[in-house]
Each structure stands twice: as C-alpha cells, then as structure tokens.
Amino acid sequence: MLNASRKQSWIMNVAIGIGLALLLAACGGGVSTHTGPQPLNAAATKGLTAAEALVNSAEKVPPYVGPRQPIDAARLKGKTVWILVNCECNAFNASIASAATEALHKVGIHTKILDGQGQVTNWTRQYQEAIAQHVSGIINSGDPPLLLKGPEAAAAAAHIPTVHAISDPVFPLVPGETSAVDIHFGLSGAIQAAYTIAKSRGRAHVLILGDQEFRDEIQRVKSQLAYFKHNCPDCVVTVRNVLLASLPTQVPKLVQSVLHADPKITWILPAYDYLGTFVVQGLKEGGFKGINVVGADGVAQQLDWTRSGGSYYVADVGETPVWCGWAAADEIMRAMLGVPAPPEVIPVRLFVKRNLVGVSDNPSALFRTNFQTPLEKLWGLLP
Numbered sequence: 001m002l003n004a005s006r007k008q009s010w011i012m013n014v015a016i017g018i019g020l021a022l023l024l025a026a027c028g029g030g031v032s033t034h035t036g037p038q039p040l041n042a043a044a045t046k047g048l049t050a051a052e053a054l055v056n057s058a059e060k061v062p063p064y065v066g067p068r069q070p071i072d073a074a075r076l077k078g079k080t081v082w083i084l085v086n087c088e089c090n091a092f093n094a095s096i097a098s099a100a101t102e103a104l105h106k107v108g109i110h111t112k113i114l115d116g117q118g119q120v121t122n123w124t125r126q127y128q129e130a131i132a133q134h135v136s137g138i139i140n141s142g143d144p145p146l147l148l149k150g151p152e153a154a155a156a157a158a159h160i161p162t163v164h165a166i167s168d169p170v171f172p173l174v175p176g177e178t179s180a181v182d183i184h185f186g187l188s189g190a191i192q193a194a195y196t197i198a199k200s201r202g203r204a205h206v207l208i209l210g211d212q213e214f215r216d217e218i219q220r221v222k223s224q225l226a227y228f229k230h231n232c233p234d235c236v237v238t239v240r241n242v243l244l245a246s247l248p249t250q251v252p253k254l255v256q257s258v259l260h261a262d263p264k265i266t267w268i269l270p271a272y273d274y275l276g277t278f279v280v281q282g283l284k285e286g287g288f289k290g291i292n293v294v295g296a297d298g299v300a301q302q303l304d305w306t307r308s309g310g311s312y313y314v315a316d317v318g319e320t321p322v323w324c325g326w327a328a329a330d331e332i333m334r335a336m337l338g339v340p341a342p343p344e345v346i347p348v349r350l351f352v353k354r355n356l357v358g359v360s361d362n363p364s365a366l367f368r369t370n371f372q373t374p375l376e377k378l379w380g381l382l383p
Helices: 004-016 020-027 042-058 091-106 120-132 149-157 185-200 215-231 244-261 273-286 300-308 321-337 363-367 372-378
Strands: 080-085 110-115 137-141 162-167 179-183 205-210 236-241 267-270 292-297 313-318 344-346 349-351
Touching: 042 185, 042 215, 042 349, 080 091, 080 120, 091 110, 091 137, 091 162, 091 273, 091 321, 091 372, 110 120, 120 149, 137 321, 149 162, 162 321, 179 321, 185 215, 185 267, 185 292, 185 313, 205 215, 205 244, 215 236, 236 244, 244 273, 267 273, 273 292, 273 300, 273 313, 292 300, 300 313, 321 344, 321 363, 321 372, 349 363
Parallel strands: 080 110, 080 137, 137 162, 162 179, 179 344, 205 236, 205 267, 267 292, 292 313
Antiparallel strands: 313 349
16 A cells, blocks of 8 residues: 555655557557647647646755654674676666665775666575575565565565665555655656657657556656647657667667657657667767757766767656665665665756856766765764
C-alpha cells in the first residue's frame, strides 16, 4: 500500500497522465495523426501556453527537502554494503554507486560495487552472491525490480535490507525492498514533452526512445505521450523501444532508419542520457542537421553538450545522481539500524544553455543545494 507521500505523487502522475488509455488506443504503434499546418486552434494554443509555463517553472532551482531524524551511524562501522549497478557503462547509475560509496565510507562502512553489464542473469547472480556473503545491506542502482522479485524476496528472507536507489513514487515497493529513493520520472517526461512543444510552437514531429525493461522509463514514456496528447494536437509522435545491453549497436542504426523513413522528425526524446549518447552518435554518423535532442538524467557529458550547443542536445531534464547516492546511503543505514526511512524525493530541474553557462557540473552548483552537510549532521559526523 502506498504511503502518503507516494499517494500524493501518484495523484500528480495520474493528473499528468489523464487520457493515456485513449491516447494509446488512438496511436496504435505509437504514431499520432498530423492535422496539417493550419493555425493553432484554441485547444492547441492553450496547450502551448501550459507547456511554456511548465518549462519556465522547471528551469528554476527546486527547493531542498531531506530527512530530519538523526541516526547513530557510528554503530554501523565495519559493516558491509554491496552496491549493484545495472551497467557501469551508464554514467548515471555508476555515479550513484560512487556517491553512495563516498557517503558510506565516511561512517566506516565497507562497500563493494558490482557491474551488472545490463544483463538479467548478472543482476540475479549478484543478489545471490550478496546473500551468500551475508552482507549487511544492498543498494540497487538501476536493476529493474520487476525482473528481480525472487532475488529481492530472498534477500529479505535472509534479513538483508535492500534500498532501490531510483524509483518513481507512483510505484509501490517490490516485496523485499526496504525503501526507495524517489525521482518523479513522470514529471521529468512531461517536462521533456513541454520543452519540445514550447520550442516547436506546437508543431513538433517527435521520436521518443524508451526502454521497457525499466518500469520508471515506462512511466516516463506514458507521461510524455499523455502530455503530447493533451497539449499538442498537431504534434506527430513516434515511439520505439530499445534495450540497455544493446544500445551501442541498436540505437545509431535505429535513429537513422526512423529519420530516413520520416524526414519531418526534428525532435528526439531519449529515455535517459546514456541512451542519448548513441542517439547523438547515430545523428553524427548519418550527417543529420536540424535535429534537437531533449535528454534526461543530467549526466555531465550531456550537460556539457547542452551548454555548448554543438552536439544536438538542446535541453536535459536532470536530477543529480550524487544526491541519489547520498540519499540511498542514508536509507540503507536507517534500514540496517531498523529505523524507518522517510520519503526522500530527489528534485528534477530543466537544464538549458542559459542556466548552464558559467555553471559547473558540480551538483551543488546545478541545484544550488548543499545536501551533503545536512545528511552528515544527521549521521553524527558534523555538529
């Protein structure tokens, strides 16, 4: 059953996604019907205004919200936590693991990072190894929980707490999970769509690239489709799904194929920035011009592309993976101490050239928030 915070988040996401069922029925394979170049009607004009308002709001610095209850972290010195990364090739998830390691080391907790290399067999085996080694806790950095219900339940049966480092609050915990660090993937997806609508003046031909291995990314695509449906009747939307393990070989060719089939597409929305890396590769290899990529994750490379304006990326909706890692460290320590974890929601922000110029990729600079110090005080490391 969802707690109050997750219920509120669920309501917000439902609001974003009203009419999704009608949209999917109408779109079939993920392509909407173009209504022509005539002037925007009243509904489209209203949608454009709504998109512009969401973009303006999302560019601003979000407020800091964090836990308040202190814990006796010193009791955990010498314990061991394993951090399972879906694929260290994905800079976002790898950064979460590194940040969690940094935070846990501050209180004397040993860590081990394992690279799942994008394979379900690896993810499952690593859970089994963690249980066999009797680790004190597990942080899951991006392994899809729907594919790991058995291993997570086995960890719980062995009294090993598991924290999912990134999840949308719309989803309840998978049996066996102790807690989760939340990111509003639905809101993030809506912001990607809103930016596209605003900058195309309600006339975009869009390619959405999703990844159905991950329920959070499914939520992102649902939100994007719903937002386009309700706010951009003249937008044409095509959806394709790809797999994490095959991105380097699959995405560049897929992007080129889709754009050759529909030369009117000028906007691409990848589900996450690692995927976006291969979108850019495909665009460069194909010599495409005038394509705009609106990414998600706030990875340093993609932020640099957005800042420079020279690599197709025009915007990136991001949350800092460092904050995710520190929040996951906080939650796994609370679980190991038997203390309930408060809802920890990592804010998202829309990054564009104008709010990136002169700003470093340091999380504290991007979000103007020092989230580490408040956590260290709660852990007893600072007065």
